[in-house]
Amino acid sequence: MAPRPRILIVEDEEPLTLLLRYNLEADGFEVTTAARGDEAEITIRESVPDLILLDWMLPGLSGVELCRRLRLRRETERLPIIMLTARGEEGDRVRGLATGADDYVVKPFSVPELLARVRALLRRVKPAEVAERLVAGDLELDRVQHRVRRGGRDLHLGPTEFRLLEFLMRSPGRVFSREQLLDSVWGRDVYIDERTVDVHVGRLRKALGDSAFPDPIRTVRGAGYAFDETYGSAAATGNAA
Numbered sequence: 001m002a003p004r005p006r007i008l009i010v011e012d013e014e015p016l017t018l019l020l021r022y023n024l025e026a027d028g029f030e031v032t033t034a035a036r037g038d039e040a041e042i043t044i045r046e047s048v049p050d051l052i053l054l055d056w057m058l059p060g061l062s063g064v065e066l067c068r069r070l071r072l073r074r075e076t077e078r079l080p081i082i083m084l085t086a087r088g089e090e091g092d093r094v095r096g097l098a099t100g101a102d103d104y105v106v107k108p109f110s111v112p113e114l115l116a117r118v119r120a121l122l123r124r125v126k127p128a129e130v131a132e133r134l135v136a137g138d139l140e141l142d143r144v145q146h147r148v149r150r151g152g153r154d155l156h157l158g159p160t161e162f163r164l165l166e167f168l169m170r171s172p173g174r175v176f177s178r179e180q181l182l183d184s185v186w187g188r189d190v191y192i193d194e195r196t197v198d199v200h201v202g203r204l205r206k207a208l209g210d211s212a213f214p215d216p217i218r219t220v221r222g223a224g225y226a227f228d229e230t231y232g233s234a235a236a237t238g239n240a241a
Contacts (some may be wrong), residue, residue: 005028005050005122006029006032006049007024007029007030008044008052009033009034009052010034010035010037010053010063010066011035012035012036012053012221014035016107019111020053020111023111024115024118025184027115028170029118036059036060037061039177040052040061040066041061041069044079045075046134048076049079051080052080052081052082052122055085056085057086060117067102068099069101072097080102081102081123082102082103082105084105084107087107088103097109102121105117134166134169135169136172138213140160141143141162141166156207158207160186160200161200161203161207164200164201170225170231173226173228173229174226175220175223176223177223178224180224201225204217206216215228216226
């Protein structure tokens with residue numbers, strides 16, 4: 001499976017940065033942040049992300065100036081940039097787009113709408129980076145239709161089991177602790193026992209049912225759970241632990 005698209009958030013409002021980071025990571029993106037324009041410029045020179053969410057007004061170097069500089073460099077002249085700003089006047093929008101931004105979002109904005117704009121922009125410039133379907137062996141998860149099929153038949157998963165399967169399928173082979181799964185699937189503000197993860201993994205396994213392939217959810221004793229990176233490569237000889 002392809003690596004997760006990398007998003008750089010350049011924003012000096014920490015609560016907004018945390019909100020965006022949480023939602024983007026939950027949606028399958030890898031996220032880095034910078035609170036200053038000059039800091040972001042250094043970060044981008046070291047490693048170019050797949051897309052930037054760029055605030056207009058920043059300390060050190062304005063978002064507009066950073067955008068202008070990025071468009072002058074060969075490495076970043078086509079880098080997708082979405083400008084975030086409280087300036088909603090038509091002249092400001094025209095200036096932001098004229099500077100080189102690909103899209104322009106006025107604060108306050110809808111987070112689901114912003115995520116949709118991120119995915120749409122990435123689909124246009126890097127269609128291979130954003131998968132609407134996750135497929136492994138006979139298992140197919142459709143993120144748009146919120147649907148899971150195994151061996152050609154629809155499975156009935158609860159919303160938590162769907163999020164859990166989606167999260168694990170995005171990073172096959174990577175072992176996540178129960179604490180990491182609680183933060184990523186249930187949310188950092190939800191305070192529940194880690195044993196809840198075991199209960200929902202059990203429900204997910206039951207919902208997945210029988211297949212010619214082994215259990216795709218791998219239990220790593222003392223560490224947590226992972227989606228088996230070899231799943232679908234060969235017929236089952238028995239169930240995973």
